[in-house]
Amino acid sequence: MAPVSLVTVTMVTLCLYCDMTTGLSTSEAAQFTVSGSYSATLTVSSTSTTYTISSSGMPDHAWQSVNPNTPTAQNHVVTVPKTPTVASTKGCLPMGQIAITRTGVSLYNPLASGYVNAVEGSSAETFDSCDGHATDRGDYHYHKLPSSCLWQNELDYLIGVAMDGYPIYGPNTTGYSAWLTTSSLDDCHGITIGGEYRYVATTDFPYLLGCFHGVISDSSFDTTYSCSSSTNYAQWNGYLCSCHELSNAANSLTSLSQIVTLVGLVAMSTAPSQQFL
Numbered sequence: 001m002a003p004v005s006l007v008t009v010t011m012v013t014l015c016l017y018c019d020m021t022t023g024l025s026t027s028e029a030a031q032f033t034v035s036g037s038y039s040a041t042l043t044v045s046s047t048s049t050t051y052t053i054s055s056s057g058m059p060d061h062a063w064q065s066v067n068p069n070t071p072t073a074q075n076h077v078v079t080v081p082k083t084p085t086v087a088s089t090k091g092c093l094p095m096g097q098i099a100i101t102r103t104g105v106s107l108y109n110p111l112a113s114g115y116v117n118a119v120e121g122s123s124a125e126t127f128d129s130c131d132g133h134a135t136d137r138g139d140y141h142y143h144k145l146p147s148s149c150l151w152q153n154e155l156d157y158l159i160g161v162a163m164d165g166y167p168i169y170g171p172n173t174t175g176y177s178a179w180l181t182t183s184s185l186d187d188c189h190g191i192t193i194g195g196e197y198r199y200v201a202t203t204d205f206p207y208l209l210g211c212f213h214g215v216i217s218d219s220s221f222d223t224t225y226s227c228s229s230s231t232n233y234a235q236w237n238g239y240l241c242s243c244h245e246l247s248n249a250a251n252s253l254t255s256l257s258q259i260v261t262l263v264g265l266v267a268m269s270t271a272p273s274q275q276f277l
C-alpha cells in the first residue's frame with residue numbers, strides 16, 4: 001500500500017471515530033419514542049447520513065388549554081445530520097421551532113410574538129402543568145426547560161435534538177453537584193462533555209439554545225447571520241442570537257441571497273395567521 005493510501009485509511013478511521021463523538025448516537029436516537037398517550041405519535045428513520053424524526057407534535061403527557069389554544073396533531077418532519085458540522089459563524093435562531101424533543105414536541109425560541117421573553121418578566125406567558133402550551137395553529141411547544149413532565153431531574157437525560165443535529169440534555173449532569181446554568185455554557189448554550197458537544201436546557205435565560213453551534217441543512221431559512229452583540233438581552237443575563245435581528249441589520253446586507261432571506265424571514269415573522277405564542 002502506498003503511503004498516501006495509508007494516510008487516507010488513517011483519516012477515514014479517525015473520521016469514523018469523529019462520527020461517534022458528534023450528533024445523536026444510535027442509543028440516543030433510540031430514545032426518541034412516545035407512550036402513545038394523547039395522540040402522540042413518533043417515528044425515526046435514518047439514512048447513512050441523517051435521522052428524520054416524524055411526529056404528531058402532541059405531548060404524550062397531560063396538557064391544558066391555558067392560553068387558551070388547544071394542541072392539535074401536526075405533521076412535524078425534522079431531518080438532522082448524523083454528524084453535525086460546526087458552523088464557522090454561529091447560527092441565529094428563527095422564531096418558532098428550533099429543536100424537537102425526544103417525544104416529538106416542538107422546542108421554540110425563547111422569544112414570543114413582539115420579540116419579548118416568553119418565559120419570564122412582564123411578558124411571561126402562561127404554561128400548562130407540564131410547562132408547555134399551543135400556538136393558535138395547535139402546535140404544542142416548550143420555550144423553557146420542561147421540568148414537570150418530560151424531564152423530572154433525571155441524571156444525564158436526553159431532552160431532544162436541535163435542528164443542527166446536536167443533542168439537548170437536562171441540566172443534571174454527571175460530574176456537577178448542581179444543575180448546570182447558562183453561566184457554565186457557551187454562547188449557544190452548549191458544553192463539550194467527554195468530547196461530545198451538547199446543548200443544555202437550564203432554568204435561566206435563554207433556557208434551551210442561544211444560537212446554533214452547527215450548520216442547519218434545511219435551506220428554507222438562513223441562520224448564518226452574525227449577531228453583533230448580546231446587549232439586547234442583557235437584562236436576562238444570557239446570550240441570544242435571534243434571526244429577527246436581521247431586520248435591524250438591513251443596511252449591512254451585502255448579497256442578494258441575504259436580501260431574499262431577509263424578506264422571507266420578515267414575511268415569516270410578521271405573517272398575521274401565525275403568532276409565536
Ligand SMILES: *[C@@H]1O[C@H](CO)[C@@H](O)[C@H](O)[C@H]1NC(C)=O
Pocket residue numbers: 153154155172173177178179
Ligand atoms: C441528579 O440526579 C440524581 C439521580 O436521580 C440525583 O441523585 C441528584 O440529586 C440530582 N442532582 C441534582 C443537583 O438535583
